[in-house]
Amino acid sequence: MKKKFVRVMLFGALALATGASFVGCKDYDDDIDAVNARVDGIEKTLSELQAQVGGYVKSVVYDASTGKLTVTGADSKEYTIPMPEELPSYTLDVTKDGKITLKKDGKEVSSGTIDIPEIPEIPTYKEFDPLLLTVKDGYVYYDGTKTSVAIPETAKGSITAILDEKGVVTGYRIVTIENGKEVTGEFSVIDAIPLKGLVFEPTCYVGGISALKANNLTYNAWSQNAYAKPSETGETYKSNPTLSYITPQIWAYYHMNPASVSMAQIESLKFLSGDKDYYPVSRAAAMDPTANIKKSDVVTEDGQRYLKVAMDADAEKIPALNSGKVAVYALQAQTKAIGADEAKVITSDYASIYKVLMSDFVLETKIDAEDVILYGQSISRTGSTPNANAGKAQEAIDANADYTVATDGTLKLADKISTYYKENNGTELVKMTNIKDNGLKYVFTASNYIGGANNETEQNSFFNGSDAAKGIINPEYKGQDSEATEHREPLLRVELVDTTKVPNQVVAVGWIKTKIVKGTIDGFGKVFTKDTYYYGCENNVAKLTYLNMNDVYAEAKLNKPDFHTAYTLKKDDGGAIALGEGSTGTVTEVTDPEAIATTVVEWTVTPAEALALVKKSKTEMFATVTYESVDGTRGDITITMKASIAMPSGVIKNDQKITEAWSPDKSYVKADVKEPVTVAVTDFKLDLFDVFEGRKVVVSDVTEANFPSFTKDKLTAKFIFSGAKDVTIGTDKYTFTVTANGTQLNASKNSATATKIATIDADGIITYNKADENAQALLNKSAYNVDPFTVGIEIVVTNECDEILPLTGNKFDVKFLRPINVVDLKSAELQDATTGTAKIDMSKLLGLTDWRGQAFAVAPIDFYTYYGVTGSAISIDKDQIMTTLNASEAAPKLLKDVAPNMSINYTCNLQKTGGDITYGDLVYANGKFTINAPFKLFIPVTVKYTFGEVTSTVTLTITPTHQ
Structure with a gap:
């Protein structure tokens, strides 16, 4: 395992004024006037410097004797900031095993550990990056994760120089206080560290693969109509009915590790591509893209620094999004040798590319x-x-x-x-x-x-x-x-x-x-980001604090009293604060408890309002208020409060399901009427909680610290129907609906009025509706081991205020096993022209088994009584008897069409005498012609029982008249 070693040098800033005390990020309850009266020349210069040079510089030099800080920007221009003299210095050593030690004058001040990732064979963006070491709130952080290494409090800020294992400065972080707020200037030194990794920035994901869109644009061009003289209705344009097209340059963006790399480090660029297997889609021919290094560059967009690579490719070889094909590629960058660092080849991760029509x-x-x-x-x-x-x-x-x-x-x-x-x-x-x-x-x-x-x-x-x-x-x-x-x-x-x-x-x-x-100052807009709303039972309440309003006063160039004299909050016709379009929640005026006699606005969003946004795929909410000029001499000031919405989520894990009660993949359970007992079965029920360990549905992976309304002790689980797939039985089609509360499953046969199939109660018990014809037909459509009727079940978990917790792993099926089955014994024979009457007991043709596959018996438990098979339960359909007479088993014919005078009659007479069970005689008459070869009869049989009826076919072989 290879690890990197870094050392960080920290310089604690001295007080900007003698006797001044350290001000932390949250220590803002000083009087506003006192805050504004603080010395702010250095802080403002730092803010301006960051705005002027951005995040990347060529060098930062601090002269301890004069307190002069000189920054050379990426454009080679020099900027200076006055700083206190003789800043105390620290070193921060990070060893190979991840131990961090803060020292002053060689003595340990504080220590801790971090997890330094391995360097893979192909470096990735997540390889250890010294620029991810930061100092915040008096502690060292790595990649946003707080360590236990504490930085001693200095007067008003610090200058942090980050060094790599060779002692080369890779970046700086300068922290000061501006108007009572912590201000940070962050600068990375360009090309201080060689390129170590590239990670593709996807424009979309297709089938879980990071992908790049190769855009093709189509449009109808607009052109202006003649407009020689201005009119009250203004100018007009017309659309060309002929389509126009754009096939733009394909651009692939890559994160760089480190982000401070410039094009000066890169010798060459090329793409690797190939025809890769990706199931279940088919393979696509390699598209052979090339990288155009002359067009490529390192760019900064939306605060991120990227290697932007121009890709040249044959558009015909790029698969369309829904083509069922995939083309993949990776970028290879060859770096230049810099000092003692040899040239290297850096390969990115693979990505796919798809043609997209815009x-x-x-x-x-x-x-x-x-x-x-x-x-x-x-x-x-x-x-x-x-x-x-x-x-x-x-x-x-x-x-x-x-x-x-x-x-x-x-x-x-x-x-x-x-x-x-x-x-x-x-x-x-x-x-x-x-x-x-x-x-x-x-x-x-x-x-x-x-x-x-x-x-x-x-x-x-x-x-x-x-x-x-x-x-x-x-x-x-x-x-x-x-x-x-x-x-x-x-x-x-x-x-x-x-x-x-x-x-x-x-x-x-x-x-x-x-x-x-009319105005002496433009209107303007301010946006304040509030804390994330973690969905729960409580309303989200956020305020425009006096510190927020202090920023508004500053931009309006007015003090507080003058501002509130010049402006008033815009109200609606009912006297409530008017909100801008798209706003969520309500806004009221309240007094800020942290600042005496200061009125601020308070924004309230209910959980229901936040949830409504989430259902529209929104991840953020906002409310905008408007301050209007009292005398009409100033433009409107709009203030927007916005907050991210975080939704809880949980998982129903398979390990809490009783393995033996579930299918191998834990996707379904079976429902049955239970094994026969002396008392006849009258209902078909399944307790869903029984198939979970301890009869409890346990939700895992909820971040309870963020979502206190969804702690385990506040959650209740229930089951609802999620529906069922359409079922076709013969020529009849059954479609399904679920009631709004999810507790009843209904079915419609051939679009007729839907009827109740099953219900789920609050205790998780499913009850099948044995009395409904549709329910009976669905239950009896298939044997227990072929294709039993299947319905979908969803686990719904709610908290104490009846809010639903989003879940994964919470859906499964229930397969209803048909209680009884008719078995064709296939061995029954009857000789033609038998003396007296040609007859055979139906028990020789058919057998009965239950949902376990066990044959019917009368002792020690009477299956017939238990399942409701009575003395006249069995019948045949004479009109649908098929035969091999003058036909074959593969293509039988209706008996009534082949031999109209041949008859089969049956009357059920179920008798149970001791161990002898008979179903009544089936009587055969051949119509007075001699049978010279055996043939078969396929007889439709229906058996009625408590839960409907089962129809099947049994076989009777008629042997020749002469043996």
């Missing part, structure tokens, strides 16, 4: 934390299609404005635009993650129309056209800020453009309406 493109804009459809598109904002206003700016002109912007402010809409599409002719809109990769771009244009009080004013006169081309609404009149722009409603046209065509073509077009309001 169509029906829709532009959306983010309003109150939720994307909504732009006006004037093929799909309306309400979701209806086709939209009668497609290609018409008028839909936006006639609507209320989506956004407001102050007369002396600006509104950047370019950052709020997203593209959605439909995949493989589906119905659901999917968000496109990178339009540039698909050969697309956005084009923004001021869309002119006539508006105003007298419908005479061109609205483009009131905002900057050059800024509009950048997706920015900048109110101006004749190039100057002006009160004349107030109340104007500029329109911005947004086009999704195909850049692969010359000239470019418009893939989708829509319009956004804005309204200019």
